Amino acid sequence: MRIAIPIESGCLHGHFGGCRQFALVEVDAHRRVPLRTEVVAAPEHRPGLFPVWLRERGVHVVIAGGIGKRALASFAMNGIIVRAGEPGATVAELVDAYLGGRLTTAPEGCEHHGHHHDHGEACQ
16 A cells, blocks of 8 residues: 655645645555655646546555645545645654554645645644
């Protein structure tokens, strides 16, 4: 299984559409352990692109902070599960929480585009 996490400075990016990098984490779903992590540059953001781009990279799960409702719908249409993560959390913390069954809800979709999120938390 592969998990994608939009990141900035190694931590969950506060708004999905604005991310410039993804951590792609390959995990052994049966043993519930991460196997390897690859950081890749995100393509230029266009509505509907990230779900298809991530599906083409074998992603099954996305852990996101703020994300739009249309993006959530597009992920669902592409068979990708989206779970809410805490902005500012590290990739390792988020993967551990997901594999431990602690990330069980989808993020609430943002109502508008071009908005500002105050996610200035430092990566811990």
